[in-house]
Amino acid sequence: MRVLGIETSCDETGVAIYDSQRGLLADALFSQIALHREYGGVVPELASRDHVRKCLPLLREVFAAAGLQHGDVDGVAFTAGPGLVGALMVGACIGRSLGYAWGVPALGVHHMEAHLLAPMLEAEPPQLPFVALLVSGGHTQLVRVDGIGAYTLLGESLDDAAGEAFDKCAKMLGLPYPGGPQLAALAESGVDRFAFPRPMLNRPGLDFSFSGLKTAVLLAVRGQGDMGDAARADIAASFQAAVVETLSVKALRALQHTGFKTLVLAGGVSANRSLRQRLEQDLGAVGARVFYARPEFCTDNGAMIAYAGCQRLLAGQHDDLSIRIRARWPLTELPALR
Secondary structure, eight states: OEEEEEEOSSSEEEEEEEETTTEEEEEEEEEOHHHHHTTTSOOHHHHHHHHHHHHHHHHHHHHHHHTOOTTOOSEEEEEEESSOHHHHHHHHHHHHHHHHHHTOOEEEEEHHHHHHHGGGGSSSOOOSSEEEEEESSSOEEEEEEEETTEEEEEEEBSSSOHHHHHHHHHHHTTOOSSHHHHHHHHHTTSOOOSOOOOTTTTSSSSOBOOHHHHHHHHHHHHHTSSOOHHHHHHHHHHHHHHHHHHHHHHHHHHHHHHTOOEEEEESGGGGOHHHHHHHHHHHHTTTOEEEEOOGGGTSSOHHHHHHHHHHHHHTTOOOOSOOOOOSSOOGGGSOOOO
16 A cells, blocks of 8 residues: 655654555655744744645655656545644645545544654564653653554653753753754763753652753753853753653663563654663663664654554545544544554
8 A cells, every 4th residue: 555644743844655565665854944943933824834835846756756646646644633733734634635636545643653653664663562752842751552553651741841841941051943953962062960850750650740850950051150162061961861861761660560672762852862872771781672763754754644644544544524633632542453
């Protein structure tokens, strides 16, 4: 089955074609970073308008790259949520319309399920069951995965997601948008010398909290007065070390809780090199493994939507002609594949 995937949940327009026999045939991505940088964050109305401008050119690009004619697909998948309502509406309307015009089934895909399944695009995919650590700007969750759609939430952030904390702390340090990757890059030249808290590690359970850590960073920044480059880098390194340690410890607890030996790291923050290295080290010490997607498939992209949609379309799932999008959508509400 060949499936066209369309991703428009926030500020990146992604389009891809996935073949269930041959794998990923083509993918293209346009990032709106330059558009939103002057505002210091995503402006929803501008994001929606830019998706309108970019979707069709990207569609033409991936069909040409795959050597296919328009309509040479067996299904269409689009992001239906969670995300920005206006941005989601663009991809959903285009995807549903193309499915109708081409006479093929169309399906709205859960954005976080697509992230969770992104490592399946790699040459050595993880084997079910596993624990997934989903870390992005809007989510920090530990999920038991017994199958596609068979999800049990083990723990989540009670306030800021880890990616959101990265972005907010980057802004405190005066770093440009998008802050998270900028902070991670700055941390490489810093020293972990600030005693920032490791939130909720001294409590049982698998939930997270990053608001207190964010406050500690704010106090450190204010305490530096006229902060130099070295101090800024050290704060970045100390913050990142606190987040990485917290995520790794909780991930190990989740594996112990389930008895599984496989962890899937997914979401935008999964591209963080320090986090990957720490998880590989800590899991390796207990005979467990961590899997993650290549960096370009960690952030929002059409390939993960095409793959996730293909699995559900193969199982016979599809939507009717209604267009349904959800700004909030718990992962555990998805039906399991049988």
